[in-house]
Amino acid sequence: MGDIGLLIGGFGDALSPANLAFAAIGVVLGTAVGVLPGIGPAMTVALLLPLTYALEPTSALIMFAGIYYGGMYGGSTTAILLNTPGESSSVVTALEGNKMARSGRAAQALSTAAIGSFVAGTIGSVLLVAAAPLMVRVAVGLSEGDYFALMVLALLAVTAVLGASRVRGFASLFIGLAVGLVGLDAISGQARLTFGVLQLIDGIDIVVIAVAIFAVGEALWVASRMRRTAVEVVPVGRPWMGREDWKRSWKPWLRGTAFGFPFGAVPAGGAELPTFLSYVTERKLSKHPEEFGKGAIEGVAGPEAANNASAAGTLVPTLALGIPTNATAAVLLAALISYGFQPGPLLFQREPDLVWALIASLFIGNLLLLVLNLPLAPVWAKLLRIPRPYLYAGILFFATLGAYAANLQTFDLWLLLAFGVLGLAMRRFGLPVLPLIIGVIIGPLAEERMRTALTISQGSWSGLVADPFSVVVYAVVVLVVAFPLYRRLLPARLGGRRGRPGPVLDVRDARPEHEEAHR
Amino acid sequence: MSATAAPRAAATRAPRRRRDLSQLGVCVLLLALGAVVFADTATLSQGLVDEGVVGPRPVPYVVAAGLVLTAVALAVDVLRGGRGQVEDGEDVDLSAGTDWARLGVLALVFAANVLLVERLGWVVSAAVFFGATAKVLGGRSLLRGIAVGAVLSLLTFYFFWTVLGIQLPPGVLDGVL
Incomplete structure (x- = not known):
């Protein structure tokens, strides 16, 4: 297959000393900030977006890929040692992981998370190599209307499936879509929502929005309700696993991977659902069900693998279709756009070197992560003790730098503050951030697709449902949106124990449990 | 909708607080934003695009309508006692009031x-x-x-x-x- 040749070429690019260095920097940065409280991988990539103005695209994307995987891993460290999951996908890891840490098995919990992440990340990357070109092959045959349908699906799925409250998800989505409208309409030449402000003609820089919502919003949010008491960090030695731990871990790793990748790869996925499904499955299959809730290693191994495999899977629609379904992938896509690449299947044809070097760097980054994380775990744990005032002052400092350096105009800093306040309000009122970011990025692309489709069909709405593909996608959209209406009809088994209504709800129900444990 | 689930989550979190009416501020914001988008779109012309082909207006109108609709739906949810899941974090003390x-x-x-x-x-x-x-x-x-x-x-x-x-x-x- 030609893809293998391209992948080998990609390894050649990614293994050049400079790119290897960028991968290493990315992995270290990613892990460090993943561990650092308050900073997730999406915020890191957002804060580093300004580098795209000067770095060569391949190098920058290789670094971002390292951050992507590194951040996932770092997040699990925080979940295990602090019992405070940095992002929703590590909620499940915290359930068993922190119990293990408290009973003196922090080293084993960190090991099974690290090795499981490596296994899942590597298998996930292999599957990505196999699946992405397939999806590209399908995607090049898609019409503009099909694309629009897929984008609608991605927008609605991210909004309706992932969050805790659908109406708040939609509120966030529409705010994002409105922000995405700002600027000159490329097709008609009309300025929309610019209110005569010259700086708004080109639209609002995605760097500014991402940094504001992720970084400034988070810093303000923490400032508004600062924890007075220091959090308790479980001490950790050098990670290792005994024979019994290996025996109990390897199957959950593989099963977790099997859950995670498909959920990541469909343009409606996410990491919460597969991590939770993996947790439920492991509890059911475990020979030690009595340990669940008290620190069962399977409950860390499975969900962590699912989390990482889903991260790899998310790159399939991100690269092949230009449709990201998690925040980090969305920012990654923003980086591609700011380089002037058109995301979508043509990316594989126009920039094969870039894409395959990026994919190859995923394998390298994964290996680097394993090599780094096992010995360095105690060092990462120290990062959890960084003085909070300096940490958040630093976040605001780099946020300001990133937003200002984008265009060297103070106007962007006012925007940064305004959107930062919006980010604060969203956190306070429980509006999920992801639909807004995805809305800002995908909204304009979707509008363009729709209008092109309708131009081709000369204004007839049939242009949007011209072939079976888009009809099927719209059927899925209806299923997704109508989910709460028929959820009760599903067998209770699907929702896990005690006949809970549905898996989505269950993830949330798991939260109070771990919060109680926290006290 | 979250109406069934949210009160339960709230009940487990804290000893039964009253409805969080400050959330209505979000509704006002959504409404205002919707109105702004609507008003701005109304000033647009078809521009350089031929009549009959989709111009710059339909999408903003849909977005404006979406904003207004979610504002109303959110208001209903809030009045029925729904509340958002306030974001948790390592350094956030949810029991503290806003500083x-x-x-x-x-x-x-x-x-x-x-x-x-x-x-x-x-x-x-x-x-x-x-x-x-x-x-x-x-x-x-x-x-x-x-x-x-x-x-x-x-x-x-x-x-x-x-x-x-x-x-x-x-x-x-x-x-x-």
């Missing part, structure tokens, strides 16, 4: 930096910004914060200049740096 004073001072510090960054230059302004933010966020010594900030701002200034080829404003230190 408006700290937020206000932080916003002022931020605004000061925006106003000063081109006059004083990145290095000076950002160093003071870092120090002041750290102090507002509970740091002990303002001077130590500014010192740390100065190191950061000098490093970033030279990094952007030499590596990225972007010159941040030198300001009062023009010629010195």
Whole structure:
């Protein structure tokens, strides 16, 4: 297959000393900030977006890929040692992981998370190599209307499936879509929502929005309700696993991977659902069900693998279709756009070197992560003790730098503050951030697709449902949106124990449990 | 909708608080934004596009309608006792009330930096910004914060200049740096 040749070429690019260095920097940065409280991988990539103005695209994307995987891993460290999951996908890891840490098995919990992440990340990357070109092959045959349908699906799925409250998800989505409208309409030449402000003609820089919502919003949010008491960090030695731990871990790793990748790869996925499904499955299959809730290693191994495999899977629609379904992938896509690449299947044809070097760097980054994380775990744990005032002052400092350096105009800093306040309000009122970011990025692309489709069909709405593909996608959209209406009809088994209504709800129900444990 | 689930979550979280009506502010914001989008779109013309082909207006109208609809739906949800899942975090104490004073001072510090960054230059302004933010966020010594900030701002200034080829404003230190 030609893809293998391209992948080998990609390894050649990614293994050049400079790119290897960028991968290493990315992995270290990613892990460090993943561990650092308050900073997730999406915020890191957002804060580093300004580098795209000067770095060569391949190098920058290789670094971002390292951050992507590194951040996932770092997040699990925080979940295990602090019992405070940095992002929703590590909620499940915290359930068993922190119990293990408290009973003196922090080293084993960190090991099974690290090795499981490596296994899942590597298998996930292999599957990505196999699946992405397939999806590209399908995607090049898609019409503009099909694309629009897929984008609608991605927008609605991210909004309706992932969050805790659908109406708040939609509120966030529409705010994002409105922000995405700002600027000159490329097709008609009309300025929309610019209110005569010259700086708004080109639209609002995605760097500014991402940094504001992720970084400034988070810093303000923490400032508004600062924890007075220091959090308790479980001490950790050098990670290792005994024979019994290996025996109990390897199957959950593989099963977790099997859950995670498909959920990541469909343009409606996410990491919460597969991590939770993996947790439920492991509890059911475990020979030690009595340990669940008290620190069962399977409950860390499975969900962590699912989390990482889903991260790899998310790159399939991100690269092949230009449709990201998690925040980090969305920012990654923003980086591609700011380089002037058109995301979508043509990316594989126009920039094969870039894409395959990026994919190859995923394998390298994964290996680097394993090599780094096992010995360095105690060092990462120290990062959890960084003085909070300096940490958040630093976040605001780099946020300001990133937003200002984008265009060297103070106007962007006012925007940064305004959107930062919006980010604060969203956190306070429980509006999920992801639909807004995805809305800002995908909204304009979707509008363009729709209008092109309708131009081709000369204004007839049939242009949007011209072939079976888009009809099927719209059927899925209806299923997704109508989910709460028929959820009760599903067998209770699907929702896990005690006949809970549905898996989505269950993830949330798991939260109070771990919060109680926290006290 | 979350109406069935949210009260349960709220009940487990805290001993039965009353409806969180401050959320209606979000509804007002959504409504206002919807109105702005609607009003702005109404001023648009078909532009360079032929009649009969989709112009710049339909999508903003849909977005405006979506904003208004979600505002109404959210208001209903709030009045029925729904509440959002407030974001948790490592350094967030959800039981504490909002610290408006700290937020206000932080916003002022931020605004000061925006106003000063081109006059004083990145290095000076950002160093003071870092120090002041750290102090507002509970740091002990303002001077130590500014010192740390100065190191950061000098490093970033030279990094952007030499590596990225972007010159941040030198300001009062023009010629010195």
